Amino acid sequence: MNSRNLKPPPPKPEPLASEAPAPILPAPEDENHLANRSSPQAEKLLALVDNGIPIYLFCRASSGHSFQSDFFRIQFMTYARAEGNKWQPMHGEASEWMNTRNCLQISVDHPSRSVRFGPKSGFNLSAEIAGLGLSGYAYSQAIDWLKHRYPDYTVLPSVMPPAEHEGEDARAKRNSRLAAHGFDFEWDDSSQVHGRYYKAKAKQLISGWETDKVTEVSLSALLSTLSQQDEERANLEQQLHSLQSQERSLETLLQKEKQTNLILTGTTCFVLIFSLLGALGFY
Structure with a gap:
């Protein structure tokens, strides 16, 4: 046999290198820790109507960040309610800045490219300001903040907020409101009372609120109103002075x-x- 006609054996395939293990991500930072690192960034004056009675409250936006996380919170504090022809300062928990009630927050974890709505106990409004359209406003502010910064992050499941009132109609309104913002759901029961809401990508969420129920009072409008009131007060004082002189x-x-x-x-x-x-x- 001619050895020149023999073909060399094919090379043995090299052993496949084992896939590198996925890196271990650090645990998300605690939302209370992030909240303590945040600071107020802006405040707005909002006007509500409760059965024809005007209510004014302040809305405060706070934010903070660390190397691993970002944090955003929207809070409400009630200022005054019209009773007859007088403005009465509100009392109780709705009249104070709180960390677990009357606030909605977002914790952003950069290593996992995920976000979670909070607080852990769920977005919960005090009875004095429940059912007045503030839920939709709060989620809209938070969603706008989130989509502007981290549109491709995953929205992890968060506990469903309690319904603002008792009964099936109130729960249905809660579910419908969150669905209108684009959230998906996973339920713990067939009656859809307890569960979680989430979304694959933050950019898929939708902002928007009932503008007929919640109105932002612009600074220019507020200054215009104050200027008009000062002018009317000056005219009344002048008329009073004239009447006193005549008297x-x-x-x-x-x-x-x-x-x-x-x-x-x-x-x-x-x-x-x-x-x-x-x-x-x-x-």
């Missing part, structure tokens, strides 16, 4: 008239007395 003039004239009447009365009495004495022959 003083009338009082002076009245006082002079009283003195004149006294003099005339005294003179008349004196003449009558002397006439009577003359008629009686006393002089």
Whole structure:
């Protein structure tokens, strides 16, 4: 056999290198820790209507960040409620800045490229401001913030917020409101009471709120109103000053008239007395 006609054996395939293990990601930072690192960034004045009664409250946006995380929170604090023709300052928990009620927040974890809505207990409004459209406003502010910064991050499942009132209708409104923002759901029960809401990508969420229920009071409008009130107050003060001047003039004239009447009365009495004495022959 001619060894020149023999083909060399094919090379043995090299053993495949084992795939590198996925890196171990650090645990997400605690939302309370992130909240303590945040600071207020802006405040807005909102106008609500409760059965025809105006309510004004402040909306505060806070944010913070660390090397691993970002944090955003929207909070509500009630200022005053109209009662009759007077404004009454609100009292109770709705009148204070709180860390677990009347606030909605987002924790962003960069290593896992994921976000989670909070607080852990769920977005919960005080009874004084529940059912007035603030839920939709809060989610819209948070979604706008999130989509602008991290549109491709995954929205992890978060606990469903409690319904703002008791009953199936209130739960249905809660579910419908979150669905309108684009969230998907996973339920713990067939009655859809308890569960979680999530989304594959933040950019798929939708913002929007009931503008007929919640109105942002712009600074220019507020200044215009204050200026108009100052002008009306100045006009009223001027009218009051004019009326007071007229009142003083009338009082002076009245006082002079009283003195004149006294003099005339005294003179008349004196003449009558002397006439009577003359008629009686006393002089």
